[in-house]
Amino acid sequence: MPATSPCGPCSQGTRPWRVALCGTRARLHGDDTSAQFARFVTVGVISSLVYFSVFLLLRPFGTLPANVIGAVVSTVLANELHRRLTFHAGRRIGWWTAQWEGGGLAAVGLVATTIALAVLEPVVSDAWWAQVLLIAAVTGAVGTMRFVFLRLWVFSGHERRGAPRPEPEPA
Incomplete structure (x- = not known):
């Protein structure tokens, strides 16, 4: 959605709360750094909750295996959410590359x-x-560095690789 298109409540009047709601919504859907960071943090919270759930569930089998499995599951989820939502790169970057x-x-x-x-x-x-x-604590510190690298390298708009190959048509 372009940042300039009004949302439903804004087209119904100019009450301050409606303007604030639509302005915030438009900012969060934008592609500037602050909007991407807000979405990055949201995805981070979601994937962290998935990670902690898997970690606590598998902790009886050992903390290191629980850590590895939780990290893999939450990373696959986070990478896909970042590709589609955080950086709006679903059409530029393929699933496997992400x-x-x-x-x-x-x-x-x-x-x-x-x-x-x-x-x-x-x-x-x-x-x-x-x-x-x-x-x-460790994940939070690494997450900040991860945002910078994802934004500047993995999901950047720069043409550093060809467009993703189209999916083959079902037979």
């Missing part, structure tokens, strides 16, 4: 959280809340 390049960046986060869990295991012990807080 997973490969975005996943490579997420691997840095996986390595960082795995090292943090291993090194700080004696400190956090079996306290699930301390493990989750530790992972959240």
